[in-house]
Amino acid sequence: xxxxxxxxxxxxxxxxxxxxxxxxxxxxxxxxxxxxxxxxxxxxxxxxxxxxxxxxxxxxxxxxxxxx
Numbered sequence: 001x002x003x004x005x006x007x008x009x010x011x012x013x014x015x016x017x018x019x020x021x022x023x024x025x026x027x028x029x030x031x032x033x034x035x036x037x038x039x040x041x042x043x044x045x046x047x048x049x050x051x052x053x054x055x056x057x058x059x060x061x062x063x064x065x066x067x068x
Contacts, residue, residue, distance in 0.1 A: 011065065012065045014068070015066050022049065025056050026041055026052075029044060033059065040059055
């Protein structure tokens with residue numbers, strides 16, 4: 001049993017399916033980045049899908065793993 005209060009399971013998002021939709025990634029970014037979600041979402045929307053994924057990974061890659 002892990003008694004560490006810092007233990008957190010990684011979240012895995014399969015971007016090849018519905019989980020990887022632009023709307024879902026933006027919803028995840030919004031829920032994990034309050035109160036600065038507006039700046040992050042604006043940056044995510046400022047390019048193509050690859051840019052959106054890269055921005056998402058830059059901000060949340062330390063605890064959300066994107067797989068394809």
